[in-house]
Amino acid sequence: MDKRFADLAAEGRPALVTYFMGGDPDFETSLAIMKALPSAGADIIELGMPFSDPMADGPAIQLAGQRALKGGQTLKKTLEIARRFRADDQHTPIVMMGYYNPIYIYGVERFLDDALEAGIDGLIVVDLPPEMDDELCIPALKKDINFIRLATPTTDDKRLPKVLENTSGFVYYVSMNGITGSALPDPSVVGGAVQRIKGHTQLPVCVGFGVKTAEHARAIGASADGVVVGTAIVNQVASSLSEDGKSTGATVPGVEALVRGLSAGVRSARLVAAE
């Protein structure tokens, strides 16, 4: 992951971080989506772990999780998606993103071992703030799996050091107080927030929540080290499905086309060399 960010910095452009839901709408299709992401321009992949009660997600990602669970997706199968992807692609960093309970029930140590074996580079677990670091963050760091933390507009300067303390890989700045899938806030405000975080850390700062188009990606990518797109991809999957919720011939190509557009966006975002 560190190498990926260093390479991109040398290229002078932000990373495109793409989120999709593991198992949506079924195992094979979501594996095909994952395999299609790097050549369409994704630099880092966030692999969503479905959860029945995604408290920080909007309707789009909630529904994606429900589709996946209905299709029989489990944490074990989500790890299997990563493992199968890793067999063909040894370079694209994979970050698993979701909620704690399925990991807790799987067993933290067993999960970390299986995640390592599957080629996972990092974890984002929404409901584990720094106060809960003993649960998963510290054990993950001990096994050299990055623990990527969310910083939000409510994370003030007093709290930032605590949030950043055990963070590695990158910092995920949530561009607004809200759930996934909300509207994009003013890029200049986001830019200011990114600078504020950079005042506290050397880690790359990626921005997510609200980025849907190449235009957004370009605007946010002007100040951030990476742009995270999730809801737009999940919506693209949803819109391609047949009436009974099955994948169609348009599912994978639709995601590819979207990501290609987003990739053009980040590639045209000139990083302003602030230093």
Place this chain on the structure above:
Amino acid sequence: MNETPKLNSFRSGPDEDGRFGIFGGRFVAETLMPLILDLQDEWNKAKTDPEFQAELKHLGAHYIGRPSPLYFAERLTEHLGGAKIYFKREELNHTGSHKINNCIGQILLAKRMGKTRIIAETGAGQHGVASATVAARFGLPCVVYMGATDVERQAPNVFRMKLLGAEVKPVTAGSGTLKDAMNEALRDWVTNVDSTYYLIGTAAGPHPYPELVRDFQSVIGTEAREQMLEAEGRLPDLVIAAVGGGSNAIGIFHPFLDDESVRIVGVEAGGKGLEGDEHCASITAGSPGVLHGNRTYLLQDSDGQIKEGHSISAGLDYPGIGPEHSWLADIGRVEYVPIMDHEALEAFQLLTRLEGIIPALEPSHAIAEVIKRAPKMGKDEIILMNLSGRGDKDIFTVGKILGMGL
């Protein structure tokens, strides 16, 4: 005498991280963390602020109608032929249940914190009504999230909330019950952190909620303990309460936890039986997991996905339970047992006919447990039960099941 809590006290939790043993904690999104820490600071100050305590006491006496009576249920006692049965009459409170005790306390906190908007989740609608009531009393706008299934089965309460000026938002996700309403309330809170106070209705959620809800509800047990000493000159042998999220139960249990002679029983919703998924017996039939900000017993599958659960009573229809109950169960201080829908329904009818009290379906579960235990106990023994709410809201549900045209 040394004033610090006894080392072996059951009443000293949670620790500063909000843990009761392995249970509790603060499993929330980063956006909410600063708020929860603020709330904890404010609560720590309020706890020892004589002005806050005085206002709470005043409103308790003049607005809620505290103390609620301790009532000797003479005819039920006679009918069952065993232990003497006392009810703590929380159903006589303003708005008809114990929920108001917590709402008054929390809205005073919200006011201290300068919040201008109240949100709440509700199952049976009792907490929604109590929240809408205190919001009206303090002139704050209020949004109540309620599962669509519950909106239907608790229609009278929906109407009451609307009359009180609250906006009721039906939640269709999942099975449209309390868990889904709580998810949606959390989403609202994450989005409106600056202005909004989340008034949680039960002794669950992230720290400090389980603690502060317990403390606001402990007035039930504190009063009942004194009233019992006055009425009988001694403590009860058995204390019983129904457990949804666990607020009325912890409220009556907590002041008795260190009284070794007092057995304590929490009654979970056994629904249609524990064999399938149609129950809400988180402790009896669930396992520890993390949901809604805390680690606690949950109904979940082998992949850690939360199950929906079922209960005839909307207020017990929740796949989790407050973390302090999980701890009390694990250490063996409190026993938790299930009562089935049909047993609760029979208890509902029996109490109505024998005592002229129409109980809510939630405490009807506790009554059903009393019906099982009292005959096996001696006439010199005493049971104290929390009659947490009245049944006006449930007459349509019950009428439908009994085939009465309403």
